[in-house]
Amino acid sequence: MFELWSNYYYFAVPLQILAIIHALKTGRKQWLYLLIFLPLVGVAIYFYMELLPEITHGTFLNNLQKYFLPKQKIKEWERKVLITDNITNRLGLSAAYAEQKKYDKAIDLSLSCLKGLYVDDPGIFLQLARQYFHNEQYEESIAYFDKLNAKNSGRFSIAEDELLYVRALDGTGKNDLADEGYRRVIRIHHSLEARYYYGQFLKKQQNNADARLQFQAIRAEIKLLPGYLRRKNAQWSRRALKELMSTK
Numbered sequence: 001m002f003e004l005w006s007n008y009y010y011f012a013v014p015l016q017i018l019a020i021i022h023a024l025k026t027g028r029k030q031w032l033y034l035l036i037f038l039p040l041v042g043v044a045i046y047f048y049m050e051l052l053p054e055i056t057h058g059t060f061l062n063n064l065q066k067y068f069l070p071k072q073k074i075k076e077w078e079r080k081v082l083i084t085d086n087i088t089n090r091l092g093l094s095a096a097y098a099e100q101k102k103y104d105k106a107i108d109l110s111l112s113c114l115k116g117l118y119v120d121d122p123g124i125f126l127q128l129a130r131q132y133f134h135n136e137q138y139e140e141s142i143a144y145f146d147k148l149n150a151k152n153s154g155r156f157s158i159a160e161d162e163l164l165y166v167r168a169l170d171g172t173g174k175n176d177l178a179d180e181g182y183r184r185v186i187r188i189h190h191s192l193e194a195r196y197y198y199g200q201f202l203k204k205q206q207n208n209a210d211a212r213l214q215f216q217a218i219r220a221e222i223k224l225l226p227g228y229l230r231r232k233n234a235q236w237s238r239r240a241l242k243e244l245m246s247t248k
Contacts, residue, residue: 019043022051030238053231074100087113091127098127103135122151126161133164138171159189163197170201192218192236199243208247215240215247 016039023031028050034042077093094109110128118124129144145165149155156162166181182198185191199214218240222230 013039015043016040019046049231049234053228071100087118091124094127094131098131098134101134103131106131107135120151122148125151130161130164133168136171138168141165141168142172159185159191159194162189163191163194166194167197170197175205190221192222192233195221196236196239196243199240203243203247212244212247215243219244 016035019042020032020035023029023035023046031042031046031050035046036042073096074093077089077096080089081093090109090113094106094113097103097106097109107128110124110131113124114121125144125148129141129148132138132141132144142165145161145168156165162181163185166178166185169181170178178201182194182201185194186198195214195218199211199218202208202211202214218236222233222237225233
């Protein structure tokens with residue numbers, strides 16, 4: 001019996017500690033109760049729900065470095081810029097700063113790349129649009145998304161960027177355009193993330209009844225998705241449930 005407990009202890013406890021640290025570092029605090037009070041089962045569920053999708057999509061190692069060795073990537077790109085100060089290395093360093101939420105430095109570097117042959121570069125426009133958005137400079141984000149779309153015949157390449165644009169409209173108080181944009185992204189891309197932010201938008205308009213419909217739709221639609229998409233969208237289902245519990 002003691003040997004069995006010893007083997008369990010040496011196997012389960014380190015995994016539990018690692019999972020708790022990972023949950024704290026990555027902002028997944030909703031898992032702490034399960035990880036602390038049901039360690040082995042909690043770790044298994046945590047791995048399946050949170051880590052397996054990252055491993056499947058090839059983002060696990062990058063995210064691990066981002067949260068546990070936050071300065072390493074910045075130092076690597078700073079070294080590259082010192083050796084060869086070119087546009088590619090500056091944009092890489094800018095992206096590394098943005099990854100650590102050092103958006104002012106990231107934006108300054110991205111802006112410094114808009115010169116010469118790259119003065120109208122769509123890739124730099126996109127990087128700036130995203131960085132301005134995450135720095136809550138929504139007007140600037142919209143401006144660079146508009147510049148990008150002018151070169152792309154008014155089309156977004158991926159749904160995530162279209163949603164950022166709509167959320168920027170929301171952030172600047174352009175409510176009619178934001179409402180139309182959220183509806184469009186939901187209709188065309190069937191995005192649960194868009195439903196969640198549309199629900200929050202409706203709550204800000206004091207339209208709690210319609211907001212609840214969006215959160216309820218997320219909870220219903222996620223059950224219809226294949227397993228890998230349910231895992232990928234699990235956070236929106238959890239957030240929707242939290243909103244439903246707090247929205248009358």
